[in-house]
Amino acid sequence: MMRQYEEAKRACGDAMLLFRMGDFYELFHEDAKAASKLLGLTLTSRDKGPNATPMAGFPYHQLDGYLAKLVKCGRRVAVCDQVQDPREAKGLVQREVTRVVTAGTVTDHELLDPRKSNWLLAVAVEKGEGDIGLAWVEPSTGRFEAATVAAGDVPAQLARICPAETLVAESAPPLAAVIAAQTPITQRPDFEFGGKNAAEALTRQFRTQSLAGFGFDERDGPAIRAAGAVLAYLLETQRASLDYLDPPTPFRPSNYLEVDENTRRSLELTRTMRDGVREGSLLSVIDRTVTPMGARLLSDWIDRPLVSVPAISQRHDAIDELLRDTSLTADLREHLKGVYDLQRLLTRVANGRATPRDLAQVTRTLSRLPKIKTKLAGRSSDLIKELETRIELTPDLRSELERGLIEPAPLSAKDGGVIRDGCDATLDEFRDLASGGRRWIAEYQARQVAEAGIPSLKVGYNKVFGYYIEVTNAHRDKIPDHFIRKQTLKNAERYITPELKEHEEKTLAADEKAKAREYELFTQLRERAAGFLPELKRTAAALATLDALAGLADLAARRRYCRPTMTERPILDIADGRHPALDITLPENTFVANDCRMGSGESLAHGPSPSGGGETADASGYIALITGPNMAGKSTYIRQVALITLLAQAGSFVPASKATIGVADRLFARVGASDEIAKGQSTFMVEMTETARILHLATERSLVILDEIGRGTSTYDGLSLAWAIVEYLHEKTQCRTLFATHYHELTDLAKSLPGLANFNVAVREWNDDVVFLHKIVPGAADKSYGIHVARLAGVPGEVNERAKAILSQLEDEHLRGDGRPRIEVAGEAAGTRKKRGQIQLTLFGYEEHPVLDKLRALDVDNLTPMEALQRVTEWREELRRSTD
Numbered sequence: 064m065m066r067q068y069e070e071a072k073r074a075c076g077d078a079m080l081l082f083r084m085g086d087f088y089e090l091f092h093e094d095a096k097a098a099s100k101l102l103g104l105t106l107t108s109r110d111k112g113p114n115a116t117p118m119a120g121f122p123y124h125q126l127d128g129y130l131a132k133l134v135k136c137g138r139r140v141a142v143c144d145q146v147q148d149p150r151e152a153k154g155l156v157q158r159e160v161t162r163v164v165t166a167g168t169v170t171d172h173e174l175l176d177p178r179k180s181n182w183l184l185a186v187a188v189e190k191g192e193g194d195i196g197l198a199w200v201e202p203s204t205g206r207f208e209a210a211t212v213a214a215g216d217v218p219a220q221l222a223r224i225c226p227a228e229t230l231v232a233e234s235a236p237p238l239a240a241v242i243a244a245q246t247p248i249t250q251r252p253d254f255e256f257g258g259k260n261a262a263e264a265l266t267r268q269f270r271t272q273s274l275a276g277f278g279f280d281e282r283d284g285p286a287i288r289a290a291g292a293v294l295a296y297l298l299e300t301q302r303a304s305l306d307y308l309d310p311p312t313p314f315r316p317s318n319y320l321e322v323d324e325n326t327r328r329s330l331e332l333t334r335t336m337r338d339g340v341r342e343g344s345l346l347s348v349i350d351r352t353v354t355p356m357g358a359r360l361l362s363d364w365i366d367r368p369l370v371s372v373p374a375i376s377q378r379h380d381a382i383d384e385l386l387r388d389t390s391l392t393a394d395l396r397e398h399l400k401g402v403y404d405l406q407r408l409l410t411r412v413a414n415g416r417a418t419p420r421d422l423a424q425v426t427r428t429l430s431r432l433p434k435i436k437t438k439l440a441g442r443s444s445d446l447i448k449e450l451e452t453r454i455e456l457t458p459d460l461r462s463e464l465e466r467g468l469i470e471p472a473p474l475s476a477k478d479g480g481v482i483r484d485g486c487d488a489t490l491d492e493f494r495d496l497a498s499g500g501r502r503w504i505a506e507y508q509a510r511q512v513a514e515a516g517i518p519s520l521k522v523g524y525n526k527v528f529g530y531y532i533e534v535t536n537a538h539r540d541k542i543p544d545h546f547i548r549k550q551t552l553k554n555a556e557r558y559i560t561p562e563l564k565e566h567e568e569k570t571l572a573a574d575e576k577a578k579a580r581e582y583e584l585f586t587q588l589r590e591r592a593a594g595f596l597p598e599l600k601r602t603a604a605a606l607a608t609l610d611a612l613a614g615l616a617d618l619a620a621r622r623r624y625c626r627p628t629m630t631e632r633p634i635l636d637i638a639d640g641r642h643p644a645l646d647i648t649l650p651e652n653t654f655v656a657n658d659c660r661m662g663s664g665e666s667l668a669h670g671p672s673p674s675g676g677g678e679t680a681d682a683s684g685y686i687a688l689i690t691g692p693n694m695a696g697k698s699t700y701i702r703q704v705a706l707i708t709l710l711a712q713a714g715s716f717v718p719a720s721k722a723t724i725g726v727a728d729r730l731f732a733r734v735g736a737s738d739e740i741a742k743g744q745s746t747f748m749v750e751m752t753e754t755a756r757i758l759h760l761a762t763e764r765s766l767v768i769l770d771e772i773g774r775g776t777s778t779y780d781g782l783s784l785a786w787a788i789v790e791y792l793h794e795k796t797q798c799r800t801l802f803a804t805h806y807h808e809l810t811d812l813a814k815s816l817p818g819l820a821n822f823n824v825a826v827r828e829w830n831d832d833v834v835f836l837h838k839i840v841p842g843a844a845d846k847s848y849g850i851h852v853a854r855l856a857g858v859p860g861e862v863n864e865r866a867k868a869i870l871s872q873l874e875d876e877h878l879r880g881d882g883r884p885r886i887e888v889a890g891e892a893a894g895t896r897k898k899r900g901q902i903q904l905t906l907f908g909y910e911e912h913p914v915l916d917k918l919r920a921l922d923v924d925n926l927t928p929m930e931a932l933q934r935v936t937e938w939r940e941e942l943r944r945s946t947d
Contacts, residue, residue: 065091065109065116067158068143075141075160079133081126082143083158088129089120101136102129127173130164134174137247140164163300166247167228170203170301170414172407177355178341179362180204183296184226184246186217187256187289188235196285198293198311199224204406205307205413205600207293209279209286210314220316221246222324223366225333230292232256251292258284261291268294269310278313286313307413307596320368320712321729325753329734330705331644332365345706348647349715351617353396355404356603357610364611368712370726372629378612378714379626380444385616386716392616395438399610401431405603412592419481419585422464423472425592425599429461432602435609446612453605455598460591467588476585479578490580496573503566504530517541522563530567531557615715622646624716627707628723633685633764634662635704635799636723642703643710643718655696655837656719659704661685661799684818686793689803690810690844691824696837697803698734700824701768704801705732708766725799729765731757733772751784758791765798771805782806793818810843914938 064084068091072080079097081088090098091109095117099106108115121129126142133140142164147157164174167183175181180201187196195217198209212220221229229246232253254260265274265287279287290311297305328336335343346365352358369375385392403424411417412425432454439451466486473480482490508522517538524530528549534542535555546558592599618624639656646654662685689697707717711724733753754772761767772788773781785806792800793816802809810821823844825836917938926934 064155067155071141071143071158071160075143075163076139078139078141078163080141080143080160081130083123083145084120086123087120088123088126088142089118091116091118093117095119097138098133101138102132127171130171131174134164134166134169137166139249160302162302165228165249165300167226167230167249168202168297168300169227170407170410170416172203172404172411175203175407177404177407178350178358180206180359182224182226183228183230183293184221184224185230185251185256185289185292185296186235187285187292188231189285194282194285196283196287196289197224197314198286198289199226200293200297200308202297202301203410205309205410207290207309207311208314209283209290209311210316211283211286212316216316216321219321219323222327223322230296232292249296251296255292255295256288257291258288261288261294264291264294265311268305268308271310274311277310279311283313301414303414303416305414306593307410309600318370320370320709320727322368322709323731323756325756326705326730326732329732330702330709332709333362343644343648345644345710348644349615349618349710351614351621352610353400353614354402354606354610356402356406356607357399357614360607361611361614364713364715365709368709369714370712370728372631372726375629375712375714375726377444377446379629379716381446381612382616382619382714382716383626384442384444384447385613386619389620391438392613392620395435395609395613396617398431398435398438399606399613401427402606402610403428405599405606409596409599409603412589413596415586415589417589417592418474419468419472419476420474422585422589422592423468423470426461426464426468429457429464432456435606439609446608450605450609453601455602457595457598457602460595463591464588467584476582477578479574479581482581482584487580487584490577490584493573493577493580497570497577501570504570507563507566515541515543523557528557528559529571530563531559532563533557619716622718623720625719625721627711627717627719629711630723630725632662632725633727633799634723634725635708635766636660636662636721637704637707637717637719638722639720640703640707640722641718642699643706645699645703646718657700657703657837657839659687659700659801659839661687684816684820685797686789686800686802686816686819687822688789688809688812688819688843689801689822689824689839690805690807692826692844693805695824695826696839697824698770699837700839701770701801701803702732702734705730705766705768725764727764727766727799728762729760731761731765731767733757734768734770754788758788758796761792761796761798763797765796767792767796767798767800768803769800770803772802773804773806782808785809786812789819790816807844813843914941 068080068082071082079090079094081090083089089095090104095104095106096119098104099119102119102121104119104121107118109118110116130140130142140163141160142162143158144161145156146159146161149156164171167181169175169181181203182199182201184197184199187198189195193214194211195214196209196211197217197220198207200207210220226246228249230249230251232255233250234253262274266272269277271277274283274287294305294308297308322330322332327333331344333344333346334341341347346362349365350358350361352361385395405425405428408417408421408425408428411421417425433456436451436454436456439447439454442448442451467482469481469483484491484494504522508520511522511532512518512520515538517534519535519538521533522530523533531549532546533552533555534546534557539556542556542558545560547560548556549559550557637659640659641654641656689700691697703718707719707722708724708727709730710717711722712726717724733750750772754769757767757769769788773783773785785804786809789800789802789809789812792798792802793812797818813819813821821841821843822839823842825838825840826844827836917934921934
């Protein structure tokens with residue numbers, strides 16, 4: 064048997080091997096030592112002495128739990144099962160590695176988060192510069208996509224896909240390790256990434272002559288190489304049919320709103336920044352889906368919002384119709400609650416691993432379809448009409464499953480109790496024989512009690528001895544002569560008789576035959592369901608879409624979301640906008656709504672704000688500079704504008720009373736402070752790196768939000784950088800930008816930049832106290848109230864008082880009489896003063912006076928005393944004129 068183990072171990076490479084031995088899975092050697100630490104198993108040995116073999120194990124029915132723990136620890140695990148009935152084996156039972164489980168190849172629903180896709184990614188990197196191939200597959204559902212992207216865009220795609228495991232070639236250049244550093248890496252042979260091998264493997268798997276029919280073209284060579292590597296890995300690890308895999312489809316990043324890694328993290332789209340969990344993210348607060356399929360699809364919509372106005376409007380139309388018919392939405396959601404995870408169930412059906420319980424869940428899902436399809440009939444929106452046609456009822460399959468499967472279905476197919484009576488004549492015959500045998504046992508016991516005169520005599524059964532007659536020691540003297548002693552117990556004896564043994568053989572044979580026939584019938588039903596795979600996968604996708612739409616409609620109804628008007632023009636016109644997450648998590652009616660009106664040189668004035676405040680955040684330009692105190696809500700405001708835009712492009716209604724959204728091609732957010740210690744980057748370096756990426760990649764159609772740029776360095780350095788960045792965005796990029804800052808000096812830019820407007824967060828002071836109104840109003844703030852915030856945070860009063868004194872001194876020294884900093888800005892009374900010859904003072908320092916240049920150019924060695932006196936007189940007059 065150990066030779067059998069060693070052969071299996073060689074076949075699974077570096078994976079930990081779980082070796083089935085009877086009712087246990089065993090691990091040996093180094094695997095056993097590792098498992099004892101990771102799983103808390105007792106480490107024993109197979110033999111004694113110096114050559115003892117370390118050994119650890121657990122009962123076979125606990126496989127899923129231990130498998131999940133090992134995969135979570137990042138281990139590859141091979142499962143070696145008994146593939147032969149022990150009763151039929153002559154010698155050792157035949158064993159084979161039936162699957163290799165890794166973080167990216169998990170298909171068992173017990174090991175997966177039902178609301179989250181579990182992606183396996185391959186990265187194909189060419190030597191030198193060039194495009195990168197990406198291919199990702201969800202083994203539990205069969206979804207398969209591939210893309211060719213620029214090297215600089217790979218981190219953003221990795222952040223969007225968030226793979227559980229990433230495959231790279233063994234000899235891939237260092238770039239492969241860098242771009243895949245976010246996920247566990249598995250190295251694979253180079254030939255699996257070869258273009259010819261990949262194309263042949265893909266066409267063979269999907270039975271086509273080429274991949275052109277799937278939408279791939281000559282630019283997709285790297286994507287095809289990555290897709291081939293993914294397929295090779297699945298063939299090696301799954302050890303089962305891959306017919307459930309969808310053909311790979313090309314992913315075109317230009318079809319979606321591009322959101323880079325830093326922006327996703329800053330906006331907490333699907334995971335929180337602090338803990339990296341779903342709870343507390345945008346996705347968690349808007350998710351009203353009632354099926355795992357709908358939850359995963361909604362996550363996908365948030366991960367890649369659309370940029371096509373017609374495609375976005377199609378989703379909005381569907382939500383609008385569901386919102387107007389609340390009874391329809393309620394009925395659909397109620398029916399969908401009875402729908403199981405059909406996508407993952409179908410994968411297990413196709414690869415032959417579905418249990419009776421899985422097949423019963425498919426059956427119950429099919430039973431829900433007629434009512435759902437009827438509810439969708441006759442609707443007006445194009446998307447709902449399309450969903451109705453994609454839901455296929457498959458009545459023949461449903462009928463066969465309902466007629467064949469017992470409810471509730473057991474977990475195992477080999478222990479019987481799976482198939483209904485009357486479904487199969489052969490099975491019914493075996494069952495009658497087995498049940499008749501049990502009746503005979505009851506009659507036999509009664510007869511023996513009467514003949515032997517022993518009231519306590521009973522007939523029992525166990526797997527070791529079969530049927531037996533048990534008599535207590537008190538009646539030992541009444542034992543008939545034809546009873547044959549079989550086993551002695553403490554207070555009783557067990558016997559058999561030739562008659563009992565003969566009937567045992569007949570009964571057990573019938574029972575075993577019945578179980579074998581049940582298993583055969585169950586596999587036929589499973590194969591029958593697999594024959595409907597294409598229709599059922601289309602139905603599952605339609606149900607997921609319907610669930611996501613109905614959930615968003617329910618969200619819009621409960622939270623008073625409005626339908627946004629989508630346009631190609633780069634504008635934002637949001638009335639009474641609210642932060643999607645805080646609006647839900649804060650107490651009811653406590654979040655303060657705000658407007659945002661921006662456009663590319665267009666006037667978007669609407670008069671008083673609908674919220675009734677009289678003042679509104681109007682802008683005729685495209686840059687909003689927002690100042691105000693700490694804790695007043697600047698960061699919340701700019702984030703909510705970005706999230707509202709993203710929600711609108713994902714196809715959702717938005718938290719506002721009215722909104723017109725110009726579709727953005729890219730969304731950038733530089734919010735918060737963090738460092739990258741592992742990369743040797745300080746907080747400020749990270750900030751500047753992210754800012755540089757924005758300045759290089761943002762276009763006129765992009766939306767940029769920036770928070771406290773320049774705060775990570777000295778005041779003058781930071782102010783200078785912030786100033787220059789705003790000017791660059793205004794003059795070069797001209798994209799919609801919300802720039803929150805404490806540098807009040809930047810507000811003077813409104814005098815020279817026509818596309819920039821100042822806003823601030825309203826504050827009211829009362830008896831040395833400050834009330835934050837959280838309302839965005841036009842104009843510039845003149846204070847940050849940092850010392851007040853420090854007092855609220857619990858900083859000792861002595862420190863606060865000293866800070867006030869220092870602040871007063873600094874303001875006296877560095878502020879003008881009107882309270883503004885002592886910095887002259889280009890355009891401020893400059894025209895008049897320049898006419899008199901004065902040199903313009905700048906934000907970044909004083910220009911040198913021309914007299915200094917003349918002094919440097921003076922040839923002192925050849926200058927006479929009279930000429931020197933004449934030069935000094937001229938320079939004095941020039942200096943006098945420039946300072947008048």
